[in-house]
Amino acid sequence: MDFVRYADSVRAKLHMGGARLPVVIGITAVAICVLVAGGAGLASVLAPDSAFTVEKVDVSQEASGLEGAAQNESASLFVHVGGSVVRPGLYELAGNARVQQAVDAAGGFAEDAAVDAINLAREVKDGEQIIVPSLQQANGSEVPAGADSGLPAASAGSAFANGKVDINTATADQLQQLNGVGPALAQRIVADRQANGPFKTVEDLKRVSGIGEKKYASLADSICVG
Incomplete structure (x- = not known):
């Protein structure tokens, strides 16, 4: 048998000529078992632990959100700035611009x-x-014309209709004719x-x-929109 020949070869190499063959066979078998067991233990140590896993993080949605935000910031828009500014005209602004940026432009x-x-x-x-608006316009002493400004030209006669005050055309002085409307509130309405x-x-x-609701209730029967 191959195992017997292998054991006999081991006895010769180890100079165990005086030892009986069955004893050598037993020693060889034990040595092989030890080697097999040791190899299995080493493999278990080197093998990945099933308790530890690598979690895959999906960043596609986060990347998409950041890309969308960048696009919004990079998109441009056009706005016409007029009135009491240094250089009235048409300006191109960033997509997330505020009125302050328009005035600065x-x-x-x-x-x-x-x-x-x-x-x-x-x-x-x-x-x-x-x-x-200019300070004069905000105070109601001057009313600019133009639909975009929201203030069509007004005269003393056009500010009243059927005994009511037109809140879209009345000047600050005319608004003060309403019950409970003083100079400060009239200016806020115009502004x-x-x-x-x-x-x-x-x-x-x-x-x-x-x-508020109470103030509006006291004015509702005295005002109109043209």
Whole structure:
């Protein structure tokens, strides 16, 4: 048998000529078992532990979100800036620009600009017109013409209709004829329609700071929109 010949060869190499062949065979078998067991243990140590796994992270959605944000920031829009600015005209702005950036592009405010009459933090929309009113316009002593500004030219007669005050055309002085409307509130009404456009309904007057439900109720029967 091959195993017997292998054992006899081992006895010769180890100079165990005096040892009986069965003893050598037993020693050889034990040695082989030890080697096999040791090899299996080493393999188990080197093999990956099934308890530890590599988690795959899907970053496709996150990358897509970042790409979309970059596109929004890089997209451009066009806006017409007019009124009391240094250089009125058409300007190209970043897609996430605010009114302040539009005014800056037009060279900043002119000396007579009513800076607080417009919302500088508002996000700009493509194709819109931004009109910066002057101090005289904000005070109601001068009303600019033009549909985009939200203030059609007004006269003393056109500010009243059927005994009611037209909140879209009345000057600050004319608005003060309304019950409970003083100079400060009248100026806020004028400034609001300059910044946000004409009132579409009389209820839109509630968007003006200082006009709540009670104040509006006291004015509703005295006002109209042209």
